[in-house]
Amino acid sequence: MSFDSSNQDHAYTIIKTLHRSRLFVVYLAKHFISQEYVVLKTIDSQFASDPRLNERLENEMRLGIKLNCPHVRKTRGMFSEGNKNYVVYDYIEGKSLSELLENVSISLATDMVLQWLDGILDGIITAHYLGITHGNLNPSNIIISQDGKPYIIGFGKPVQDWMNEDPNQTGIQALMFAAPEVFLGGQPDPAADIYSIGVLAYLILCGKLPWAVDHRHSIHTQKQESLLKPVLDPEFIGRNVPRWLYSVIHKCLRIDPQRRFLSVALLKEALSAKQEIRIEPIQTDTPSADIPET
Structure with missing residues (x-):
């Protein structure tokens, strides 16, 4: 699974699913150009249009950006692909x-x-x-x-x-x-x-x-x-x-x-x-x- 967004900053290939809950899915992904691994979090497809879940995802992103600390996983931002939003995090091996x-x-x-x-x-x-x-x-x-x-x-x-x-x-x-x-x-x-x-x-x-x-x-x-x-x-x-x-x-x-x-x-x-x-x-x-x- 790949994202070929017009914005090359958001061009990723899904490697595998790291975690799946009832509402959200977390993926390990690789950037097309830099080949750097990241973590992507998105809403499960059946709930992707739910405004409350999208607000929750955006809130997680905003708090993550605000928390610049060596012992908190870095949040890089958010992008949209199709009808789904994705939050991008550092991948910690x-x-x-x-x-x-x-x-x-x-x-x-x-x-x-x-x-x-x-x-x-x-x-x-x-x-x-x-x-x-x-x-x-x-x-x-x-x-x-x-x-x-x-x-x-x-x-x-x-x-x-x-x-x-x-x-x-x-x-x-x-x-x-x-x-x-x-x-x-x-x-x-x-x-x-x-x-x-x-x-x-x-x-x-x-x-x-x-x-x-x-x-x-x-x-x-x-x-x-x-x-x-x-x-x-x-x-x-x-x-x-x-x-x-x-x-x-x-x-x-x-x-x-x-x-x-x-x-x-x-x-x-x-x-x-x-x-x-x-x-x-x-x-x-x-x-x-x-x-x-x-």
């Missing part, structure tokens, strides 16, 4: 964090995890400075390049993007990374991103989610259960995580947003200081709204 975590034989050193977290935090700090929250931080939205650098993708997606996920898909779903206040219907803010970072960090270090939930239940029920469960101490599941690091992650996972770090910059400082923080029981927090029924 590497694997998503979700792909890496599927390989249970990989043992991740704490120092390397801290380097990844440092890069992710830098990207989120830049976004928050610009008034942009991510709202969907999860392993599928982090790419680790071949040289070990983390890159964040997925800015500009709707708050409830996890609603479009296939409930029968394998692996850990994005809903489990959503902050309680977002799950309960609120809008994401910096505190919500901090919560998601906490879930992400725990998963990378421990190889599982921070709570003991029943995986036979629906994903929504599992999320509800997580709001009422204590965070599992890594020692109890046989994981050697430094106590200071566990205490920092635990603070990120407070149900009450006001009990988390007040900013990602302060979280970054805590990771640099490597000082243990007093751990208070999660049960002392109270969800800000009733837990929705399934």
Whole structure:
């Protein structure tokens, strides 16, 4: 499949499909002239004329252009071909964090995890400075390049993007990374991103989610259960995580947003200081709204 647009800047050959959701398709493509690889995102053909989806795609492009940060995947722009719009991103040769975590034989050193977290935090700090929250931080939205650098993708997606996920898909779903206040219907803010970072960090270090939930239940029920469960101490599941690091992650996972770090910059400082923080029981927090029924 090729695009032979009159604008040679937008002349691409589709190499393969990288990802397909219910609404969007993401391709690996190569530029005709430069032979450079890029990523193209477009709306699935059956929904290509939907104005809301086209507005969403344009919003993702605008936010991406605004976010000029070494740890956020670069957005190059948008072009139209036929009746479809395409957003163009840099292609990062590497694997998503979700792909890496599927390989249970990989043992991740704490120092390397801290380097990844440092890069992710830098990207989120830049976004928050610009008034942009991510709202969907999860392993599928982090790419680790071949040289070990983390890159964040997925800015500009709707708050409830996890609603479009296939409930029968394998692996850990994005809903489990959503902050309680977002799950309960609120809008994401910096505190919500901090919560998601906490879930992400725990998963990378421990190889599982921070709570003991029943995986036979629906994903929504599992999320509800997580709001009422204590965070599992890594020692109890046989994981050697430094106590200071566990205490920092635990603070990120407070149900009450006001009990988390007040900013990602302060979280970054805590990771640099490597000082243990007093751990208070999660049960002392109270969800800000009733837990929705399934």
